[in-house]
Amino acid sequence: MPINTNASPRPSTTDGRIRATYWVETPFPLEAAVAVLAGEQSCGTFARLPGETDQLREAAGAVVERITPLDMADSPSLPIRPLPSKLGANPTFQRAEIEVSWPFDNLGASLPNLLATVAGNLFELREISGLRLLDLQLPPSFAQRYQGPQFGIQGTRKLLGIEGRPLIGTIIKPSVGLNPKETAALVKQLVDAGIDFIKDDELQANGPHSPLRARVDAIMPVLKEHEQRTGRKVMYAFNITDELDVMLQNHDYVQAAGGNCIMVTVAAVGLPALVWLRKHSQLAIHGHRAGWGMLSRSPYIGMDYRAYQQFWRLAGVDHLHVNGLRNKFSEDDASVIRSAQACVRPMFDAPTPGCEVMPVFSSGQTAEQVADTYKALGSTDLIYCCGGGIMAHPGGVPGGVLSLREAWEAAVQGADLDTYAQSHPALAQAIAAFRA
Structure with a gap:
């Protein structure tokens, strides 16, 4: 050649x-x-x-x-x-x-x-x-x-009416085992605490102990009641990962119930299935990257996220997971930030749209990583998902959600985290609980 x-x-x-x-x-x-x-x-x-x-x-x-x-x-x-x-x-x-x-x-x-x-x-x-x-x-x-993302960063913000700050999110835990009624009860706690975004775990899709439709039937009334009472919408990403015909049917079920987001494990469904789902979908598509470690963990074989994310952006996801700083996995912080930056980097020469998608930070995240995340990324255009960082907060779920909002307020204002915490008790509790 x-x-x-x-x-x-x-x-x-x-x-x-x-x-x-x-x-x-x-x-x-x-x-x-x-x-x-x-x-x-x-x-x-x-x-x-x-x-x-x-x-x-x-x-x-x-x-x-x-x-x-x-x-x-x-x-x-x-x-x-x-x-x-x-x-x-x-x-x-x-x-x-x-x-x-x-x-x-x-x-x-x-x-x-x-x-x-x-x-x-x-x-x-x-x-x-x-x-x-x-x-x-x-x-x-x-x-x-290819259609690319239908909502992306700005469309997701518009769905929720949130500007100028990250979406504070969480993952339903335990990963599996909760039945629909138990899941809905946890969702009630989260929305009452002021959460913006909730997602199913990638391991929880349509199993016999918590069928997708039963989960939708239990959760959507909680979200609707919350919106009617407070005027605030919450995004719930229902995991519809499955065979293509089942995914399309379950997308329609979520949409008919008033949902605004579905989730797919992108590598598990593959590119053609995701492209077809995007053509059909009227909802935001939350892309989970489970299996990514097989491509990324060795520096001597595989694929960098700069390349990987382009396939899924074109196929039509609106959000993509990028891990998080000081995470529980093997990926280092520099790689995490490069991945997030790649999600918003234009893919094509102007004036072709760049298909930007919203990066999703998760994996061991708490108020402690917020300042470094903002400093490295220089943007609030992200979903900041915390499991233990919310659920294990000394002040319970409300304290966990509030501590994250306060940490992001401090970061955007350029305030020292410890100084800001002196007048914000929920943040101070998070620092005491989660600082290594």
């Missing part, structure tokens, strides 16, 4: 090509290994074939736009087959950042085929001892075919 040695580091997508940036590691000569990768993911194979003319390769072949050598390693980052003797007894493993582009006509504006192209067989190549998809740049044709 051809290698373009004069490409700019961040080329425009106005040329109509699909571009992907990778981190790569190989014991083979770098340019040769990268050329194999480009060939495998376009018109080439391990041997030149009779039909693989120069004209065909010129028209359909992937182009290696850039190779930026990085560091070297003494051993492979991933298991590999025995190396050929020509590489010597102790080969070094060259690492690099590369950019590869494909003609749009190879696949068209198709998310499933995009995934097969930029994250397909290349991860299995014997020449590669480490590979990670870092980023994508797509032609505007993808935005023209």
